[in-house]
Amino acid sequence: MTGLVSMAQQFSGLPIKSLISAPLNAATDANGRMARSQTQFMLSTCFDKDSGGQLTPIMITFKMTRSVVKPDGTAGTPVELQFDLPLLTIIPLNSLAVDDVKVHFEMEVKSSHSTDKETSKEQSLAASADITAKYNAGLFSVEAHASVSYDSKSKSSTKEHYEASNQAKYEVDVHAGQLPLPKGVTTIIDAFTKNVAPIMLKPESSTTTTTTDG
Amino acid sequence: MSFHHSIPCPDCGSDILIESTQLLSGGSFRCSNVNCTVAISLDDPKSVSTVTSAFEKFEKLKEESLSQAQNTD
Numbered sequence: 001m002t003g004l005v006s007m008a009q010q011f012s013g014l015p016i017k018s019l020i021s022a023p024l025n026a027a028t029d030a031n032g033r034m035a036r037s038q039t040q041f042m043l044s045t046c047f048d049k050d051s052g053g054q055l056t057p058i059m060i061t062f063k064m065t066r067s068v069v070k071p072d073g074t075a076g077t078p079v080e081l082q083f084d085l086p087l088l089t090i091i092p093l094n095s096l097a098v099d100d101v102k103v104h105f106e107m108e109v110k111s112s113h114s115t116d117k118e119t120s121k122e123q124s125l126a127a128s129a130d131i132t133a134k135y136n137a138g139l140f141s142v143e144a145h146a147s148v149s150y151d152s153k154s155k156s157s158t159k160e161h162y163e164a165s166n167q168a169k170y171e172v173d174v175h176a177g178q179l180p181l182p183k184g185v186t187t188i189i190d191a192f193t194k195n196v197a198p199i200m201l202k203p204e205s206s207t208t209t210t211t212t213d214g
Numbered sequence: 215m216s217f218h219h220s221i222p223c224p225d226c227g228s229d230i231l232i233e234s235t236q237l238l239s240g241g242s243f244r245c246s247n248v249n250c251t252v253a254i255s256l257d258d259p260k261s262v263s264t265v266t267s268a269f270e271k272f273e274k275l276k277e278e279s280l281s282q283a284q285n286t287d
Contacts, residue, residue: 034279041275045268060261064224065242066250082255083224087264090232091272092219176280193222 011107020103023172027098034097042185046088057192059084086192093189097179104171112163217269225250234269238262 047055062085068076135142181189216236220229223245230252232243242253254261 037275037279041271045271058264060265061255061258062221062224062252062261063255063257064250064252066225066248081224085221087268090219090221090237090265091268092217093272 011109014107016105019105019170023101023103023174027101027174031097038093042088042093046086046091057086057088060087060090061085089189089193093181093185097176098174099177099179100173100175102171102173104169104173106167106169106171108165108167110163110165110167217272221252223247223250224252238266238269 043049043055045058047057049055062083064081064083066079066081068079070076132146133142133144180186217234218231219234220231222228223230226245226247228245228247230243230245232252233241237243237254240253240256242251244251254265256262
């Protein structure tokens, strides 16, 4: 039908590349900004910088309490031990970043065409004639009657209906979540974390030397 | 806003789950493996103020990051 729009033509001019790449580029930029701000936070908050530019982790003091059970089974005085922990290890530094970008694009092109053509022909023409003829010829007489009638009606009507609609919807969903920390940062935190355990000094063993003669 | 995080047990190395608000109010956290508890030392005011300041900065950073992400679209 010639009245319908071409669907392929409707979609051919769409900037699909821009529609998809623009939100992804924006998310990448946002991730870069977030990573930079978190790195700055980590360096400025969790480390002290000396005059030589050397970074020293800021330590905080924790205490550990252990209950003691005496040999006779009764509870002894709990033992309290203080230990230092790098501040870096108690802050949940996870890389906040855009981890999900959804681009929804809906476009609806509706086109409908209908033609209602109604043609009825009705002609009305009426004509009538009565003809009477009489002829007398001696003994004979002829009389003829004729009647002619014609009736015709004409009527014409045309209905045409055309409908078209366009609809477009563009949605971008962005979700920020926590991504795993880079391997380097994890290694640093692990190194600090492993050093939380106090170094237990063994009591000096008393060595006795015995000499046997003979 | 509070944070949940884990620190290693100084005794056995297993994770002890800590919560920032409780930690700053002097709460102690028990190791599920060995019978010991850990807490921030309230005897050291500098540690408490350092952690409080760090948590506040971290919260602000998180809010800024989230708003940046939401403004991406």
